[in-house]
Amino acid sequence: MYKVIGATKSRALRVMWMLEELGEPYEHIACGPRSDEAKQYNPSGKIPALVDGDDVLTDSVAIMQYLADKHGKLTAPAGTPARARQDAMTFWLIDEMDAILWAAAKHSFVFPEEQRVPEIKDSLKSEFARAAKILSDRLEGPFLMGDSITVPDLLATHCINWSIGAGFPSVDDKLGAWAKSTRERPAFKAATSKEA
Structure with missing residues (x-):
């Protein structure tokens, strides 16, 4: 059985949600970053x-x-044009949404207080809003890559949720409704119901 190490209110939720979508059992070891428990694994x-x-x-x-490839679900097959498009979307989300949210987090509570630059957060919020608009414009089907849920859907939804918790401006109605629909999936609800 898999073990997932990390707090539910962290990027560990992405992995837990993935395993729930795959129907794979796992043990959840709830712990925060830089904790002694986390350092046992990383x-x-x-x-x-x-x-x-x-x-x-x-x-x-x-x-x-890795999980998508191993179980042959929630992904296009490796070595196909569809997979290249999926990877491009995944990398774009990492660069244009996840990295922006992480930069805001670093300047909010991760860095020591004397190293934080709170003024940077306004520009990060603006950049995130720009990326969210691009994502909304690209969304044509029920999921980012078409008719089936894939890794980018989980990543994008998690980033949108993170942006809400971080006090970023709301995404537009189209993207907001899409994210709400992905959060209504039984697998998402099962993952979020785990201990923090």
Whole structure:
């Protein structure tokens, strides 16, 4: 059985949601970043980590794609144009949404107070709003890559949720309704119901 290390209110939720979508059982070890528990699985203390047998994997997006590939679900097959398009969307979301949210977090509570630059957050919010508009314009089907849910859907929804918690401006109605529909999936609800 898989083990997911990390707090539900972190990027570990992405991995838990992925496993719920796949119907794979897992043990959740709730712990915060840089905790002694987290450092047992990742010396840097970053979360999440996934234990699969003797292997420990890190980075939420790498873990999600590994699980998708391993189980042959929520992904286009490797080596296909559809997969290249999916990977392009995934990398775009990491660059244009996740990285912006992480930068805002660093200047809110991660960095020591003397290293924070609170003024940067306004420009980050503006950049996120620009990216959210682009994503909304690209959304044509029920999911980002068409008719089936894939890794980018989980990543984008998590970023939108994170933006709400971080006090960023709301996304437009189209993207907001789409994110609401993905949050209504039973797998998302099962993942979010776990201990923090």
